[in-house]
Amino acid sequence: MRIRALPTALAGAALLLGGGAVLAQIEGGSRGAAPVDSGSxxxxxxxxxxxxxxxxxxxxxxxxxxxxxxxxxxxxxxxxxxxxxxxxxxxxxxxxxxxxxxxxxxxxxxxxxxxxxxxxxxxxxxxGISSYADRSQPMLVIPVQWSGGVGQVFEQRTEWQQAWARYRTGNSSIDYVRPSGSGPDALLLNVGQTQRPGRGWWRTIIDQYGASDILVPVVTLYRQWPGGPVIGVFEARHGPDNALIGRFTLRVGNPD
Missing domain, CATH: 3.30.1660 (Dodecin subunit-like)
Known part of the structure:
Protein backbone atom coordinates (compact mmCIF):
# COMPACT_ATOMS: atom_id res chain seq x y z
CA MET A 1 0.00 0.00 0.00
CA ARG A 2 1.16 3.39 -0.90
CA ILE A 3 -2.36 7.07 1.92
CA ARG A 4 0.07 9.70 5.30
CA ALA A 5 -3.69 17.27 11.12
CA LEU A 6 8.24 24.14 9.58
CA PRO A 7 12.26 26.06 11.12
CA THR A 8 15.46 24.95 9.00
CA ALA A 9 16.34 27.10 6.16
CA LEU A 10 15.65 30.18 8.23
CA ALA A 11 18.26 32.84 8.00
CA GLY A 12 21.89 31.87 8.51
CA ALA A 13 22.02 34.10 11.59
CA ALA A 14 19.41 31.96 13.34
CA LEU A 15 21.45 28.83 12.74
CA LEU A 16 24.64 30.53 13.92
CA LEU A 17 23.07 31.87 17.09
CA GLY A 18 21.23 28.76 18.11
CA GLY A 19 22.70 26.01 15.98
CA GLY A 20 23.41 23.59 18.83
CA ALA A 21 20.00 24.02 20.40
CA VAL A 22 18.23 23.69 17.04
CA LEU A 23 20.00 20.46 16.17
CA ALA A 24 19.36 19.03 19.61
CA GLN A 25 15.67 19.88 19.36
CA ILE A 26 15.34 18.27 15.93
CA GLU A 27 17.27 15.13 16.79
CA GLY A 28 15.37 14.53 20.03
CA GLY A 29 11.75 13.51 20.47
CA SER A 30 9.48 11.58 18.17
CA ARG A 31 8.98 12.74 14.61
CA GLY A 32 8.24 11.32 11.21
CA ALA A 33 5.37 9.24 9.86
CA ALA A 34 5.77 7.12 6.75
CA PRO A 35 3.02 7.85 4.20
CA VAL A 36 0.64 5.03 3.36
CA ASP A 37 1.34 3.76 -0.14
CA SER A 38 -1.97 3.63 -2.00
CA GLY A 39 -0.98 5.01 -5.39
CA SER A 40 -1.09 1.57 -6.98
CA GLY A 128 -11.38 -3.81 -19.18
CA ILE A 129 -10.09 -0.36 -18.32
CA SER A 130 -6.64 1.16 -18.44
CA SER A 131 -4.76 1.45 -15.17
CA TYR A 132 -3.32 4.74 -16.41
CA ALA A 133 -4.62 7.75 -14.52
CA ASP A 134 -4.40 11.34 -15.71
CA ARG A 135 -2.87 13.07 -12.69
CA SER A 136 -1.40 16.45 -11.90
CA GLN A 137 2.28 17.28 -11.80
CA PRO A 138 3.94 16.06 -8.55
CA MET A 139 3.02 18.37 -5.65
CA LEU A 140 5.30 18.53 -2.61
CA VAL A 141 3.09 18.51 0.52
CA ILE A 142 4.25 20.50 3.57
CA PRO A 143 1.65 20.06 6.36
CA VAL A 144 1.81 22.97 8.84
CA GLN A 145 0.15 22.85 12.25
CA TRP A 146 -0.17 25.98 14.41
CA SER A 147 -1.05 25.49 18.07
CA GLY A 148 -0.44 27.85 20.98
CA GLY A 149 1.26 30.29 18.64
CA VAL A 150 3.89 27.74 17.57
CA GLY A 151 4.08 26.41 14.03
CA GLN A 152 5.43 22.93 13.30
CA VAL A 153 5.91 20.68 10.31
CA PHE A 154 8.31 17.81 10.99
CA GLU A 155 10.11 19.05 14.12
CA GLN A 156 7.78 16.90 16.22
CA ARG A 157 5.20 14.35 15.11
CA THR A 158 1.81 16.08 14.92
CA GLU A 159 -1.71 14.78 14.34
CA TRP A 160 -1.89 16.89 11.18
CA GLN A 161 1.26 15.30 9.75
CA GLN A 162 -0.03 11.82 10.59
CA ALA A 163 -3.40 12.59 8.98
CA TRP A 164 -1.66 13.42 5.72
CA ALA A 165 0.51 10.32 6.02
CA ARG A 166 -2.62 8.15 6.43
CA TYR A 167 -4.43 9.79 3.51
CA ARG A 168 -4.77 7.34 0.63
CA THR A 169 -4.03 9.07 -2.63
CA GLY A 170 -4.79 6.26 -5.08
CA ASN A 171 -8.12 7.74 -6.21
CA SER A 172 -6.92 11.34 -6.30
CA SER A 173 -6.15 13.26 -9.49
CA ILE A 174 -3.37 15.05 -7.59
CA ASP A 175 0.05 13.39 -7.45
CA TYR A 176 1.11 14.11 -3.86
CA VAL A 177 4.76 13.88 -2.82
CA ARG A 178 4.61 13.33 0.96
CA PRO A 179 7.90 13.45 2.89
CA SER A 180 8.08 11.09 5.87
CA GLY A 181 9.63 13.68 8.19
CA SER A 182 12.82 11.69 8.72
CA GLY A 183 16.38 12.60 7.81
CA PRO A 184 16.81 16.21 6.65
CA ASP A 185 13.07 16.86 6.16
CA ALA A 186 12.76 18.85 9.40
CA LEU A 187 15.63 21.10 8.33
CA LEU A 188 14.55 21.67 4.75
CA LEU A 189 10.77 21.86 5.16
CA ASN A 190 9.61 24.16 7.95
CA VAL A 191 7.29 27.08 8.66
CA GLY A 192 9.96 29.59 7.75
CA GLN A 193 10.50 28.00 4.36
CA THR A 194 6.79 28.15 3.47
CA GLN A 195 6.90 31.92 3.99
CA ARG A 196 10.05 32.41 1.95
CA PRO A 197 9.38 33.66 -1.62
CA GLY A 198 12.88 33.08 -3.05
CA ARG A 199 12.46 31.01 -6.24
CA GLY A 200 16.04 29.75 -6.31
CA TRP A 201 15.97 27.96 -2.96
CA TRP A 202 12.46 26.65 -3.58
CA ARG A 203 13.60 25.17 -6.89
CA THR A 204 16.47 23.40 -5.13
CA ILE A 205 14.08 21.85 -2.58
CA ILE A 206 11.46 20.89 -5.16
CA ASP A 207 14.07 19.19 -7.33
CA GLN A 208 15.45 17.29 -4.35
CA TYR A 209 12.02 15.76 -3.65
CA GLY A 210 11.20 15.11 -7.32
CA ALA A 211 8.26 17.52 -7.35
CA SER A 212 7.10 20.28 -9.66
CA ASP A 213 5.14 22.51 -7.29
CA ILE A 214 4.27 23.07 -3.62
CA LEU A 215 1.07 22.48 -1.67
CA VAL A 216 0.89 23.70 1.95
CA PRO A 217 -2.11 22.46 3.98
CA VAL A 218 -2.32 24.51 7.20
CA VAL A 219 -4.35 23.94 10.35
CA THR A 220 -4.46 26.54 13.14
CA LEU A 221 -5.87 25.30 16.46
CA TYR A 222 -7.52 27.62 18.98
CA ARG A 223 -8.27 26.11 22.40
CA GLN A 224 -10.96 28.02 24.26
CA TRP A 225 -9.88 26.68 27.67
CA PRO A 226 -8.17 23.50 28.97
CA GLY A 227 -10.40 20.54 28.15
CA GLY A 228 -12.88 22.81 26.40
CA PRO A 229 -13.88 23.43 22.77
CA VAL A 230 -11.24 23.52 20.04
CA ILE A 231 -11.61 25.58 16.86
CA GLY A 232 -9.60 24.53 13.82
CA VAL A 233 -9.05 26.85 10.87
CA PHE A 234 -7.98 24.85 7.80
CA GLU A 235 -6.26 26.46 4.83
CA ALA A 236 -4.83 25.24 1.54
CA ARG A 237 -1.92 27.28 0.19
CA HIS A 238 0.01 26.89 -3.02
CA GLY A 239 3.36 27.77 -4.53
CA PRO A 240 6.37 29.81 -3.40
CA ASP A 241 4.12 32.83 -2.90
CA ASN A 242 2.06 30.92 -0.31
CA ALA A 243 -1.12 31.88 -2.16
CA LEU A 244 -4.38 31.04 -0.40
CA ILE A 245 -6.59 28.56 -2.30
CA GLY A 246 -9.36 28.10 0.25
CA ARG A 247 -10.26 28.12 3.95
CA PHE A 248 -12.87 26.61 6.28
CA THR A 249 -13.42 26.31 10.04
CA LEU A 250 -14.46 23.39 12.25
CA ARG A 251 -15.34 23.36 15.95
CA VAL A 252 -15.34 20.37 18.33
CA GLY A 253 -16.61 20.26 21.89
CA ASN A 254 -13.43 18.84 23.46
CA PRO A 255 -9.83 17.98 22.51
CA ASP A 256 -10.60 14.25 22.27
Missing part, protein backbone atom coordinates in the same frame (compact mmCIF):
# COMPACT_ATOMS: atom_id res chain seq x y z
CA UNK A 41 -4.50 0.64 -5.55
CA UNK A 42 -8.18 1.41 -5.95
CA UNK A 43 -9.83 2.00 -2.59
CA UNK A 44 -13.43 1.39 -1.53
CA UNK A 45 -14.08 2.68 1.97
CA UNK A 46 -17.00 2.54 4.41
CA UNK A 47 -18.01 -1.07 3.69
CA UNK A 48 -20.27 -2.22 6.56
CA UNK A 49 -20.44 -5.92 7.48
CA UNK A 50 -22.32 -7.81 10.20
CA UNK A 51 -21.47 -11.53 10.19
CA UNK A 52 -22.07 -14.38 12.63
CA UNK A 53 -19.87 -17.47 12.89
CA UNK A 54 -18.98 -20.44 15.09
CA UNK A 55 -16.08 -18.48 16.59
CA UNK A 56 -14.71 -14.95 16.70
CA UNK A 57 -12.00 -15.75 14.12
CA UNK A 58 -14.49 -17.41 11.79
CA UNK A 59 -16.88 -14.47 12.03
CA UNK A 60 -14.05 -12.01 11.32
CA UNK A 61 -12.85 -14.06 8.35
CA UNK A 62 -16.39 -14.18 7.01
CA UNK A 63 -16.75 -10.45 7.50
CA UNK A 64 -13.62 -9.73 5.50
CA UNK A 65 -14.80 -12.07 2.75
CA UNK A 66 -18.14 -10.29 2.59
CA UNK A 67 -16.39 -6.90 2.56
CA UNK A 68 -14.33 -7.96 -0.45
CA UNK A 69 -17.47 -8.96 -2.36
CA UNK A 70 -19.40 -5.79 -1.49
CA UNK A 71 -16.42 -3.57 -2.24
CA UNK A 72 -15.86 -5.23 -5.62
CA UNK A 73 -19.46 -4.57 -6.64
CA UNK A 74 -19.08 -0.92 -5.64
CA UNK A 75 -15.78 -0.56 -7.50
CA UNK A 76 -17.13 -2.30 -10.60
CA UNK A 77 -20.17 0.00 -10.68
CA UNK A 78 -17.99 3.04 -10.10
CA UNK A 79 -15.66 2.18 -12.98
CA UNK A 80 -18.40 1.11 -15.38
CA UNK A 81 -17.96 -2.64 -15.03
CA UNK A 82 -21.62 -3.33 -14.29
CA UNK A 83 -21.19 -4.63 -10.75
CA UNK A 84 -20.81 -8.30 -11.69
CA UNK A 85 -19.52 -10.61 -8.94
CA UNK A 86 -16.37 -12.70 -9.29
CA UNK A 87 -15.21 -15.73 -7.33
CA UNK A 88 -13.61 -15.45 -3.91
CA UNK A 89 -10.41 -16.90 -5.35
CA UNK A 90 -10.25 -14.14 -7.94
CA UNK A 91 -10.97 -11.52 -5.30
CA UNK A 92 -8.10 -12.86 -3.19
CA UNK A 93 -5.75 -12.16 -6.08
CA UNK A 94 -7.18 -8.66 -6.61
CA UNK A 95 -7.28 -7.43 -3.00
CA UNK A 96 -4.03 -5.88 -1.81
CA UNK A 97 -5.20 -4.86 1.67
CA UNK A 98 -8.02 -4.48 4.18
CA UNK A 99 -8.29 -1.26 6.19
CA UNK A 100 -10.12 -1.55 9.52
CA UNK A 101 -11.99 1.71 10.03
CA UNK A 102 -14.00 0.41 12.99
CA UNK A 103 -14.73 -3.09 14.29
CA UNK A 104 -16.49 -4.90 17.13
CA UNK A 105 -15.56 -8.52 17.72
CA UNK A 106 -17.80 -10.81 19.76
CA UNK A 107 -17.52 -14.52 20.59
CA UNK A 108 -19.57 -15.41 17.51
CA UNK A 109 -20.20 -12.13 15.73
CA UNK A 110 -18.22 -9.56 13.79
CA UNK A 111 -19.51 -6.04 13.08
CA UNK A 112 -17.22 -3.63 11.28
CA UNK A 113 -16.72 -0.80 8.85
CA UNK A 114 -13.88 -1.69 6.50
CA UNK A 115 -11.96 -0.33 3.56
CA UNK A 116 -10.76 -2.60 0.77
CA UNK A 117 -7.76 -1.91 -1.48
CA UNK A 118 -7.66 -3.50 -4.95
CA UNK A 119 -4.54 -3.84 -7.06
CA UNK A 120 -4.98 -1.18 -9.73
CA UNK A 121 -3.41 -3.10 -12.59
CA UNK A 122 -5.18 -6.43 -11.98
CA UNK A 123 -8.56 -4.88 -11.23
CA UNK A 124 -8.32 -2.60 -14.24
CA UNK A 125 -7.44 -5.52 -16.48
CA UNK A 126 -10.43 -7.54 -15.27
CA UNK A 127 -12.78 -4.59 -15.75
Missing amino acids: AYEVSGVIVDVAGPSADAARYGGWRLAQRKAWVQLSNRLGGGGALVSDGTLDSLVSGIVVENEQIGPQRYVAKLGVLFDRTRAGSLL
